[in-house]
Amino acid sequence: MTQSTIKSEFTVIGTRPIRHDGIDKVTGRARYGADIALPGMLHGAVLRSPHAHARIRSIDMAKARRHPGVKAVVTGADFPEVKGVMAQVGELIVNTHYLSLNVMARGKVLYDGHAVAAVAATSRHVALEALELIEVDYEVLTPVMTAEEAMKPDAPVLLEELRTKLMAHRTDPGSAEGPDRPTNVPGHIRFERGDLAAGFRAAAHIVEREFVTAAVHQGYIEPQNALAIYGADGHVTIHCSTQGSFNVRTLTSSVLGIPEGSIRVVPAEIGGGFGGKTTVYLEPVATILSKLSGRPVKMVMSRADVLRATGPTSGTKMKVRMGAARDGTITAAEVWLAYEAGAFPGSPFAPGAMCTMAPYNVANLRIDSFDVVVNRPKVAAYRAPGSPASAFACETVIDELATLCGIDPLDFRILNGVREGMPQPAGPPYKRIGFIETCTAMRESAHYQARLEGPNRGRGVAAGFWFNGGLQSSATVNIHGDGSVSVVTGSVDIGGSRTTQAMIAAEVLGADINDVRPVVTDTDSIGHTDVTGGSRVALATGMAVYEAAHDALAQLKARAAKLWEKPIAEVRFAAGTFSAAGNGVPPMTLKQLATRLARTGGPIVGRATLNAGAVGAVGNAFAVACVDVEIDPETAKVRILRCSIAQDVGRALHPGYVEGQMQGALAQGIGWALSEEYFYDRNGLLRNAGLLDYRMPTCLDLPMIETVIVEVPNPHHPLGVRGVGEVGIVPPMAAVANAIYQAIGVRMTELPMSPPHLLKAIGQRGGVTLDSHAAAAD
Amino acid sequence: MVHKVIVETTINGDPVELLCEPRQSLLEVLRDELDLTGSKEGCLTGDCGACTVIVDGRAVCSCLMLGAEAAGKHITTVEGLANGATLHVLQQKFLEHASLQCGICTPGFLMSAKALLDHNPNPTEGEIRYALAGNLCRCTGYDKIVKAVVDAARHGVGASQHGKVPTESTAEVTRDILEREKR
Numbered sequence: 001m002t003q004s005t006i007k008s009e010f011t012v013i014g015t016r017p018i019r020h021d022g023i024d025k026v027t028g029r030a031r032y033g034a035d036i037a038l039p040g041m042l043h044g045a046v047l048r049s050p051h052a053h054a055r056i057r058s059i060d061m062a063k064a065r066r067h068p069g070v071k072a073v074v075t076g077a078d079f080p081e082v083k084g085v086m087a088q089v090g091e092l093i094v095n096t097h098y099l100s101l102n103v104m105a106r107g108k109v110l111y112d113g114h115a116v117a118a119v120a121a122t123s124r125h126v127a128l129e130a131l132e133l134i135e136v137d138y139e140v141l142t143p144v145m146t147a148e149e150a151m152k153p154d155a156p157v158l159l160e161e162l163r164t165k166l167m168a169h170r171t172d173p174g175s176a177e178g179p180d181r182p183t184n185v186p187g188h189i190r191f192e193r194g195d196l197a198a199g200f201r202a203a204a205h206i207v208e209r210e211f212v213t214a215a216v217h218q219g220y221i222e223p224q225n226a227l228a229i230y231g232a233d234g235h236v237t238i239h240c241s242t243q244g245s246f247n248v249r250t251l252t253s254s255v256l257g258i259p260e261g262s263i264r265v266v267p268a269e270i271g272g273g274f275g276g277k278t279t280v281y282l283e284p285v286a287t288i289l290s291k292l293s294g295r296p297v298k299m300v301m302s303r304a305d306v307l308r309a310t311g312p313t314s315g316t317k318m319k320v321r322m323g324a325a326r327d328g329t330i331t332a333a334e335v336w337l338a339y340e341a342g343a344f345p346g347s348p349f350a351p352g353a354m355c356t357m358a359p360y361n362v363a364n365l366r367i368d369s370f371d372v373v374v375n376r377p378k379v380a381a382y383r384a385p386g387s388p389a390s391a392f393a394c395e396t397v398i399d400e401l402a403t404l405c406g407i408d409p410l411d412f413r414i415l416n417g418v419r420e421g422m423p424q425p426a427g428p429p430y431k432r433i434g435f436i437e438t439c440t441a442m443r444e445s446a447h448y449q450a451r452l453e454g455p456n457r458g459r460g461v462a463a464g465f466w467f468n469g470g471l472q473s474s475a476t477v478n479i480h481g482d483g484s485v486s487v488v489t490g491s492v493d494i495g496g497s498r499t500t501q502a503m504i505a506a507e508v509l510g511a512d513i514n515d516v517r518p519v520v521t522d523t524d525s526i527g528h529t530d531v532t533g534g535s536r537v538a539l540a541t542g543m544a545v546y547e548a549a550h551d552a553l554a555q556l557k558a559r560a561a562k563l564w565e566k567p568i569a570e571v572r573f574a575a576g577t578f579s580a581a582g583n584g585v586p587p588m589t590l591k592q593l594a595t596r597l598a599r600t601g602g603p604i605v606g607r608a609t610l611n612a613g614a615v616g617a618v619g620n621a622f623a624v625a626c627v628d629v630e631i632d633p634e635t636a637k638v639r640i641l642r643c644s645i646a647q648d649v650g651r652a653l654h655p656g657y658v659e660g661q662m663q664g665a666l667a668q669g670i671g672w673a674l675s676e677e678y679f680y681d682r683n684g685l686l687r688n689a690g691l692l693d694y695r696m697p698t699c700l701d702l703p704m705i706e707t708v709i710v711e712v713p714n715p716h717h718p719l720g721v722r723g724v725g726e727v728g729i730v731p732p733m734a735a736v737a738n739a740i741y742q743a744i745g746v747r748m749t750e751l752p753m754s755p756p757h758l759l760k761a762i763g764q765r766g767g768v769t770l771d772s773h774a775a776a777a778d
Numbered sequence: 779m780v781h782k783v784i785v786e787t788t789i790n791g792d793p794v795e796l797l798c799e800p801r802q803s804l805l806e807v808l809r810d811e812l813d814l815t816g817s818k819e820g821c822l823t824g825d826c827g828a829c830t831v832i833v834d835g836r837a838v839c840s841c842l843m844l845g846a847e848a849a850g851k852h853i854t855t856v857e858g859l860a861n862g863a864t865l866h867v868l869q870q871k872f873l874e875h876a877s878l879q880c881g882i883c884t885p886g887f888l889m890s891a892k893a894l895l896d897h898n899p900n901p902t903e904g905e906i907r908y909a910l911a912g913n914l915c916r917c918t919g920y921d922k923i924v925k926a927v928v929d930a931a932r933h934g935v936g937a938s939q940h941g942k943v944p945t946e947s948t949a950e951v952t953r954d955i956l957e958r959e960k961r
Contacts, residue, residue, distance in 0.1 A: 018874065022872075028817070028857045028885050029816070029857075030881060034815075220880070221826055221828055222818065222828075222880070269882075271882025303821040303825075496879060660876055661879075663922070664918050667918070667919030692823065696914055698913075705919045
């Protein structure tokens, strides 16, 4: 179902063409990173720390080096020291010093799975044999595993040099806060407005709760991989699955001290990323191994490596206090958030703070958010980083306030919801946004209108916000002699974006979608393009393609004018046809005009480069999820009976892929809500580093996922696009929690809401029998 | 030095003789020795299903089977699913329903779905979800995958022969073969 506030004036946009890379992907021909092989190629493997926190006394590589078939070995000693520079790399803010230490440990290991050494050998098996021969002497230290532990004044310190800095905004380097002594809390951000005490005095109902969420992994099915070829001239080519080939180039350059211009990154097809493939792990290691061995080196992570040493996103500890007047107006909200960053600073604590309460206009507000280092893998971006956890906390409390006020939860959200001109938590006012429209669309949906009956069943809703978009993109649009068009970008296609880019060019040029070929190319063949992430490809790269297509169109008009000996201004273009008024000039189609290019000045290449602004400057998106659950009275297992998601996408370029993004985001959110969780033992070792025990939803765990596409066009985008990839993951956790409350009257404040946690909560609540309905239980 | 073994097997209808180490999985052999990289490695523990192939009519995680065990077996990989330039109806329906986003799990889903439809041409949604529960997809939430399989079943998938399932365009040929066999 698509609900648009405007009538469509498009012919290609809004249709559902089959993706251009589709046949390669259903026949097994598409080449993903691990599928690439080169003559003479070696296989690399990484030795990882078996301890959560330890000092490395010594590493003895002698036996591994002598193992037949081993061609190169590396340890941290082979990496240059990198100074700590805060580099804005796409949507990430990266401390290059810590990035380098994460790629290969030096001095200390800071988590189970931290890379310690690596080898390259003639086969993967030989490389794995060689890892067994590496001798590392560790002095084991006490691990600190949770934000709560790490924030205690007497907690063991991970990184002696860290001091707490107070930031005023997301990219602020911050200023010292508190005494000059080592801490595990490198970052604190605060947003404040109004008079909190007065707001709480005005409240008729006040709800105060604490929340804990487990760390969860992005869970892409394709493990990280990299194939590096170091040439004798010092030039490096890296093939890998990445969301940002230019990121890989910049980050590998900074870790290895190789000039960016000496590195070419060729993005392979990518098997999922969800933010987890926006940084580097293997690329610098494979490059050094290739340099040492003089041969191409391929490295592919095992699934255990992926879970132990990449991603995940932060586990959190959160506290929320919120008050509402009798009429349902939220009078005050106080939010305290602590995000586990893993071993190095850089959790999404700032976006978490900027997104929680972002859907609501609250006069009296204070949000504090903290970045906390713990002995876990350094977190990576994961779909709307920071927002899902903080939304879980606030959306649960909002549901409780709505219940206390006796107001429908969607009406409560509409009553307090943000509109154009109202301030975001961080201060700046919203531009044209569609939160109210999204809530309304969900309220009117078939799902929300349907009755839900039966014991142990309940329905919950929740909302979410994400910034979307921005940053740099480049595009070229080539008009070929047969009238076909190729669209070249640097945006890795992770979910059908090639085809949406082709659709934009086809729309502008009046071409058939099958006459447009979209190409994703390497870092030497296109201008800088930031990550496929931040819901920015359709938005920012789409804008570049739109402008490049218009550039090509302007050149085509000039050619027609030349042919017809008319002023350019008299050449008109409509419905794929060039024409000029008067003296019987026959109109020409794009294909007809294309055959004349050679004689009128040569090929036509349309080009555009742009910076679409800071993340969140354009595009802001909202989503609302609705979930029906049933709880098994014996096991406390939660079954999803029905679920739907409404989202303001601005404009759905290809509704099939838009639905797919919304459905996938909701499914990931349900996994986060119900079953996904990192289990560390008391020694800080990950005990579920496999996909049997790290339990992501299967198709048996989910019903069909209903989508309500809301289109409130983004006035800052030529086609109204807002971006669609991320915000759908924000509301599901609270929606499930709120549904559980409706089903059995138990408020869940801990994720995942797996049977053990749910049984524990039921026990604490006491006296609730699972076959009594919430209304009766209350 | 590990000594290699000679394995005679049938892959996508073709007789294949190959050399592999006894410790190599079927997945490794397909990908590294035969360059059939359509079968993907997601976990190597049989949990994600990205490496699913059909061995003598059964969907199998090729990461859990040794290459040496392929001797004498009939193996179908995703590369053998289409009939020449004609896509299998499942492949076609996956494209029409936008059932893939990143596409890394797609080969495994196609092979599990083919194994299902070969045995049960008219599955219910529940049977489809049960048959595909060993395949993880992180992109789609499964909605469009299940819909594609429902649609493919509706379009009639007959019995398999040497790994080639008749598509709509080849259904007539198959019917002729069956008629001839009856006579």
